Amino acid sequence: xxxxxxxxxxxxxxxxxxxxxxxxxxxxxxxxxxxxxxxxxxxxxxxxxxxxxxxxxxxxxxxxxxxxxxxxxxxxxxxxxxxxxxxxxxxxxxxxxxxxxxxxxxxxxxxxxxxxxxxxxxxxxxxxxxxxxxxxxxxxxxxxxxxxxxxxxxxxxxxxxxxxxxxxxxxxxxxxxxxxxxxxxxxx
Amino acid sequence: xxxxxxxxxxxxxxxxxxxxxxxxxxxxxxxxxxxxxxxxxxxxxxxxxxxxxxxxxxxxxxxxxxxxxxxxxxxxxxxxxxxxxxxxxxxxxxxxxxxxxxxxxxxxxxxxxxxxxxxxxxxxxxxxxxxxxxxxxxxxxxxxxxxxxxxxxxxxxxxxxxxxxxxxxxxxxxxxxxxxxxxxxxxx
DNA sequence: GTCTATAATTCGATAGAC
DNA sequence: GTCTATCGAATTATAGAC
Numbered sequence: 127x128x129x130x131x132x133x134x135x136x137x138x139x140x141x142x143x144x145x146x147x148x149x150x151x152x153x154x155x156x157x158x159x160x161x162x163x164x165x166x167x168x169x170x171x172x173x174x175x176x177x178x179x180x181x182x183x184x185x186x187x188x189x190x191x192x193x194x195x196x197x198x199x200x201x202x203x204x205x206x207x208x209x210x211x212x213x214x215x216x217x218x219x220x221x222x223x224x225x226x227x228x229x230x231x232x233x234x235x236x237x238x239x240x241x242x243x244x245x246x247x248x249x250x251x252x253x254x255x256x257x258x259x260x261x262x263x264x265x266x267x268x269x270x271x272x273x274x275x276x277x278x279x280x281x282x283x284x285x286x287x288x289x290x291x292x293x294x295x296x297x298x299x300x301x302x303x304x305x306x307x308x309x310x311x312x313x314x
Numbered sequence: 315x316x317x318x319x320x321x322x323x324x325x326x327x328x329x330x331x332x333x334x335x336x337x338x339x340x341x342x343x344x345x346x347x348x349x350x351x352x353x354x355x356x357x358x359x360x361x362x363x364x365x366x367x368x369x370x371x372x373x374x375x376x377x378x379x380x381x382x383x384x385x386x387x388x389x390x391x392x393x394x395x396x397x398x399x400x401x402x403x404x405x406x407x408x409x410x411x412x413x414x415x416x417x418x419x420x421x422x423x424x425x426x427x428x429x430x431x432x433x434x435x436x437x438x439x440x441x442x443x444x445x446x447x448x449x450x451x452x453x454x455x456x457x458x459x460x461x462x463x464x465x466x467x468x469x470x471x472x473x474x475x476x477x478x479x480x481x482x483x484x485x486x487x488x489x490x491x492x493x494x495x496x497x498x499x500x501x502x
Numbered sequence: 503g504t505c506t507a508t509a510a511t512t513c514g515a516t517a518g519a520c
Numbered sequence: 521g522t523c524t525a526t527c528g529a530a531t532t533a534t535a536g537a538c
Contacts, residue, residue: 324503
């Protein structure tokens with residue numbers, strides 16, 4: 127076998143581990159997800175996980191490296207901003223809720239301090255600046271934080287807790303009903 | 315020692331275990347909280363926990379037996395309802411966030427199916443009827459569910475994730491800013 | 503009622519053969 | 521690069537002495 131082929135298979139294994147890790151962390155959270163289960167999902171040996179990622183913590187760090195891909199909120203007309211934001215996240219989660227890094231992170235951040243720290247970091251580096259640019263307001267950070275609470279609460283009820291009266295509502299209905307609430311927090 | 319004295323000490327131990335269990339489940343969630351740690355907090359032997367509560371699952375069930383103590387929302391003037399609800403939960407959590415059964419349950423429900431089921435049950439038996447009586451609306455359950463999402467999201471951001479821009483806001487400010495969002499979801 | 507001792511698993515992590 | 525074998529620690533749970 128050539129070195130090139132080995133490197134290729136190695137990177138494939140590496141990617142398979144990461145995909146399996148994302149699925150497990152998303153389904154079980156940090157403490158409950160085991161390296162053994164992740165390895166089994168990836169059809170490789172548990173020791174390979176250690177070889178590629180060192181330890182469980184570093185594997186988790188690799189799995190939650192996330193970009194919210196927020197649109198340029200400053201370019202969105204102010205009166206459409208709530209709908210745009212709510213729909214952005216819902217569409218993202220609706221595609222594959224079990225594989226989204228934000229839900230993955232949320233499931234772990236509730237009991238794991240490092241994950242919680244990562245979550246706070248995402249808010250400060252991505253959410254807060256995006257709304258800051260759109261709001262032009264001295265209290266933008268505080269209001270953006272409350273918007274984040276509402277969006278995370280929606281994810282919580284729909285995807286993690288699966289409250290029937292939330293999961294039963296179509297995306298369009300959710301946007302119609304939730305966007306005004308986002309607006310209410312944003313406007314003074 | 316008399317039988318009566320033994321029963322008394324027994325019930326004290328039982329209560330001590332439950333208190334320690336609530337604190338541990340609240341701080342760590344179901345999977346991370348261990349019977350050993352709970353026993354250590356209660357200054358008793360781990361086997362006593364098993365003796366009194368059978369197993370970890372039953373102990374958890376005893377710890378999360380909760381009454382939201384929601385006020386009679388039908389008696390609250392409609393335009394004050396959002397403020398009353400937001401303040402009710404904030405005051406409850408602000409008192410002792412680490413010992414509140416709802417936060418305890420939330421921390422576990424994210425990764426534990428039984429806890430999630432319990433959470434859904436609380437919504438359907440306590441939250442939904444309370445709002446149903448106040449709203450008198452065919453879509454009351456759906457709107458009440460979204461309000462629950464908002465409130466749980468607030469708890470998430472303030473107490474579990476501890477987002478700085480949320481923890482920094484006084485209760486009164488939170489009520490002022492969040493109540494309009496609740497109202498926006500409630501009114502058609 | 504309380505505790506010691508331990509069974510039976512399961513976990514993360516390591517060492518080393520191939 | 522991959523796997524076998526295993527260590528050491530931690531967990532839930534049980535059995536039985538006092």
